[in-house]
Amino acid sequence: MADDEFAKAVEDGLKLAKRIYAGKDRHFAPPRPVGGMERSPVSLLPAAPMVYAVVDDPGIVDNPDIPSYQPHVYGRCDPPALIPLQMNEIALEADCFLDTAFVAIRGRWRVHCIMRNRSCDCRLVVPMGEQGSILGVEVEVGRKSYSTRVMDEEENQNMEKPARNEGGGFLKPQLFSLTIPEVSGGSDISLTVRWSQKLFYKDGQFSITVPFSFPEFVTPFAKIFAKTEKIQLNVNSGFGKEVLLQTTSHGLKERSRQAGILTFLYEAAVEQWSHREFYFSYSVYSNDLFGGILLQSPTMYDLDQRDTFCLYLFPGNIQNRKVFRREVVFIVDISGSMEGKPLENVKNALSTALLELTAVDKFNIIAFNEELHSFSSCMEPVTEVKVENAHEWICKTVVAGGGTNIMHPLNEAIDLLSYAQDSAPHIFLITDGSVEDERDICSTMRTHVAKRGSMSPRISTFGVGSYCNHYFLRMLSSISKGQYDAAYDPDLIESRMQRWFMRASSPIVMNITVDIFKHLDEVEVYPSHIPDLSVGCPLIVSGRYQGKFPDSLKAKGILADMSEIVIDLEVKNTKDIPLEKVFAKQHIDLLTAEAWFSESKQLKEKAIKISMRSSVPSEYTYMILLQTDTEKQDAVKQVKKHGSQKDAGPKNCLRIRVHGLAIGFGNVNATLENLPTGFGEPKLPETNYVYEKAVRCCDNYCCCMYIIKACSKLNDRLVIVMTQCCAALSFLGCYECCCAACCESSN
Known part of the structure; x- marks a missing residue:
């Protein structure tokens, strides 16, 4: 497992660090064993941004x-x-807008473990929060500086110096890594890392958790x-409602407050760095459904000069809001690749979902590989007996084996729900595979949706691992x-x-329409079909438009009793919320899915432009770590000042490619071969076995390697005494040989 590696x-690095002599007046606290165990792998995983010295030569380890x-x-x-590495400074800043947070961590680390005249690579590792997306890293080391940049293939090829292959990427989901090359011992590394993450919403509260x-x-x-x-911490809810602080992990002090805008600050001198993650939650008070529209004009640097809009609908704090009666069909992939922990976690989540259904609902389950295995030939009422039978059927029938055929179970589910009336029909598809007819599946389902009209089945998809085509599912x-979601880590399958x-199966308002869209000169909405408003999640859609919005609008929808609801929408302009930045990742993901489905080069180019402008990596762009030598920059400034060269600049600076930021469009071959569910292939850091390739003089197991391993566990002072004794014995041996030689010559 990557965690163990x-x-x-x-x-192994901490063992090497024992070689460092801290001095008589210095203090070094070795890591404490967790729970009485000799080693706990999980305890050594980073729970905050960390920087590590990458050591392949143990001989360079020393106090500089x-x-x-x-x-x-x-x-x-x-x-x-x-x-x-030891950390000398740390600061965190989080800006929360609507349902998104932008996090920046600034810190300073020191290469305290490498000899001053030697150097090594250093590795930044950042555990990001919920649905995080890396936005950029800036590094300063002595007279060198580095920064990340997102570019397309054409720009990457035009640059003169080729990029190094090794540079970092995601070691595992939401664990980002970046390599800083050739840092000298004793150097200070100043780092700023930025990422975005989604705020978590539950029971009327937004919350943010940052590893700290x-x-x-x-x-x-x-x-x-x-x-x-x-x-x-800066909070701008954007909803225009009162924001109430609920809980916080650190002693935040309120600095300012306006309508829906709050600023908090925590600053303290500490003896030990923070030992807990930063957590903050707040609620936006409202006793009923409410919504609004935010408008924003483009900046002069924006390539798309159309205005930006954001439509939000909020479920409010009423807990007894009636939910639609549901008819639910679960479609579960049981191909051979799901064997083991992935399928067990899916089965646990499926059993829990059945318990969330109510007596007025109906359900069915379809397990599929090349064949279909249905729990029942029709939709079954949710009774205690039926649910118990379903649990037994899951244990007996949901067993991994065979291939993958997604079209057949989807058609079967559509037929099962064809007679649904006065209810919300749902199809929940869970798969880890990719198939060749995915575009045909989308076209067929689009036809079914058009025929059924407003109450057509909602198809919610869940991707397991990296071999399935997540853009097809989206x-x-x-x-x-x-609703779409995914788990790239087997431990996250059940909770996600x-x-x-819960988010997809609890709609309180369906078939939402806003009449202004048809009156605008031009409008582009993400997603193109407005989803339902669920009891556990606010609804936020965004896009670009040309035309003029009136001062107020109305959104219409259908309630659970099939009556119509009209929601007044206040329209207001905003300059405090960077709408383009907030929705960049959403737009890129949806554009990429549309570009994949339609095979449109125009949509692909649009996704590339947004990616490069927002610094959010995409399937079509690359993240590069660029090195800029400060001394060269000063020389360039002098050259430009005197006008001796027109093209002076750091064209040949070092470029390091950051891998693993794209998830791809599925792996049909891996699905056909029934390879175990892919959860990424972390290449960094590699498995570490210190001294594993020590010099061997023979194949005897009592020889070099094992002697070296035994010696490595000895106390440093004992080793020094033993070395001095061996040297003394060697001297005595040499002296005895000299005496013997002199005696022979005299005779």
Whole structure:
């Protein structure tokens, strides 16, 4: 598992760090075992942004300020070990707009473990929050600086110097890594990393969780060291309602308050860095449904000069709002690739979803591979007996094996729901595979939706792993006003599926329309079909338009009793919320799905432009870490000042490619071969076995490698004494040989 490999890398790095002599007046706190165990892999995973020295030569490990005698170490760390660097400064800033947060963490780390005349690569590892997207990294190391940049293939090819292949990427979902090359021992690394993440919404509250828990071994050596933590939180709900603070993990102090806009600050001198993640929650008070429209004019640098709009509908705080009667068909992929933990987690989530249904609902289950396995030939009422029978059927029938055929079970589910009346028909598709007829499936389902009209089945899709085509699943859900979600980590399948089911199966307003769209000169909406408003999630759609909005509008929809509801929408202009930035990732993902389905180059180019402008990586763009030498920049400024060169500039700066930011369009071959569900293939950090490739002089297991391993566990001072004794014995041996030689010559 990637977690164990990473933990082993850090553990080996901490062992190497014991070679560092901190000095008599310095203090070093080794990592404490967790729960009495010798090693806990999970405890060594980063729970906050961390920087590690990548060490393949143990001989370079030493204190750059206080060099000490270091016994020679045979062999190399292959693959490299990771030594956590000591952290000298840290600050966090979070800006919350609507349902999105933009997080920036600034910190300073010191390469305290490498000799001053040696260097090594350093690796930044950032655990990001819910549905995070990396936005950029800026690095300063001495006279060198680095920054990330998103570019397309054409721009990448036009640059003169080719990019290095190794540069980082996602080690696992929401664990971003970036390599900083050749950092000298004793250097300070100043870093700023930015990402976006979705706010979590539950029971009328928005919340944000940011990894901000630092281990003890990143504390500097010095006993007396001024450590200051700073957290700034800015909230602009955009809803124009009163914002109420609920809970917070750190002692935030309110600095300012306006209608729906709050600013908080936490700043404190601490003895130890934060040992808990940063958490904050707030509620937007309203006793009933409400909505509005935000408008914003484009900036002069915006390539798309159409205005931006955002339509939001909020379910309010009424807990007894009536939900539509549901007719639900679960379609579960049981192909051979789902075997093991993925299918077990899906089965657990499915059993939980059945318990969430009420007595007025109906359900059915279809398990599929090349064949169909149906729980019943018709829709069944939700009774205690039927649900118990369904649990038994799941345990007996939902067993991995065979191939993947998605079209057949979807058609079967459409037929089962063809007679649904006065209810909300739902299809929940869970799969880990990709098939060749995905575009045909979307076209067929679009035809079914058009025939059934406003109460057509909502097809909600859930992708498991990286082999399925997530853009096909996103497109399929968008066509039918369903909900899409995914799990790229097997441990997240059950929890994400439960939230996905609750969000998609609890509509309180369906068939939402806004009459102004047909009166505008031009309008582009994301998603193109407005989804339903659910009890557990606000509805937010956005887009571009040309024309003029009136001062107020009305949204219409259908309630659970089939009566019509009209919601007044206040229209207002905003300059405080960067709408284009907030919705960039949503627009890119939906445009990519549309471009895949229609095979449109125009939509692909539009997604590329938004990606490059917003610095959000996409399927069609690349993230590059660019190095800029400060000394060269100063020289360039002087050259430009005197006008001696027209094309002076850092054209040949080092470029490092950041991998693993795109998820691709599925892997049909992996699906056909029934390869185990893919959850990404983390390449960094590699498995670390210190001294594993030590020099061997023979194949005897009592020889070099095992002797070196045994010696590596000895105390440093004991090793020094033993070395001095061996040297003394060698000297005595040489002296005895000399005496013997002299005696022979005299005779």
